[in-house]
Amino acid sequence: MLIWVLVIGAFRSYGAASMSITIPNVIxxxxxxxxxxxxxxxxxxxxxxxxxxxxxWVAVHPNIPPRGEGHIRWLWRRIKLxxxxxxxxxxxxxxxxxxxxxARYIAKHFQGECEVAQVSMQLVEAL
Numbered sequence: 001m002l003i004w005v006l007v008i009g010a011f012r013s014y015g016a017a018s019m020s021i022t023i024p025n026v027i028x029x030x031x032x033x034x035x036x037x038x039x040x041x042x043x044x045x046x047x048x049x050x051x052x053x054x055x056x057w058v059a060v061h062p063n064i065p066p067r068g069e070g071h072i073r074w075l076w077r078r079i080k081l082x083x084x085x086x087x088x089x090x091x092x093x094x095x096x097x098x099x100x101x102x103a104r105y106i107a108k109h110f111q112g113e114c115e116v117a118q119v120s121m122q123l124v125e126a127l
Contacts, residue, residue, distance in 0.1 A: 056082050 058080050065074045085092045 037075075052086060056085050059083055 060078065062078050062081050065077070081092070
């Protein structure tokens with residue numbers, strides 16, 4: 001989402017005709033311009049986009065895939081989740097909250113069941 005805002009803002013503000021940024025050397029700016037040490041807007045946008053892609057790929061942790069799901073299907077699920085995270089991060093936050101609240105509900109629902117298992121484990125250990 002941030003990428004699209006930056007791209008649209010760059011095209012509206014500066015136009016598509018002249019899109020280059022010069023990063024002069026601090027010591028001698030003329031040498032920097034003559035040596036070709038400049039970055040274009042496309043270079044800056046590409047580095048931002050690749051950084052966002054890599055960070056999102058590493059940060060997204062999808063659920064454990066069901067038994068029998070192939071590697072390609074699993075990869076496609078991860079790519080879709082990553083794209084949703086890039087485009088609509090709020091939706092992923094809501095999804096995570098719903099999973100957390102469902103896990104909390106299940107934990108409260110089965111809390112009494114675990115006590116029975118703990119008593120039987122204590123009896124086994126006593127023998």
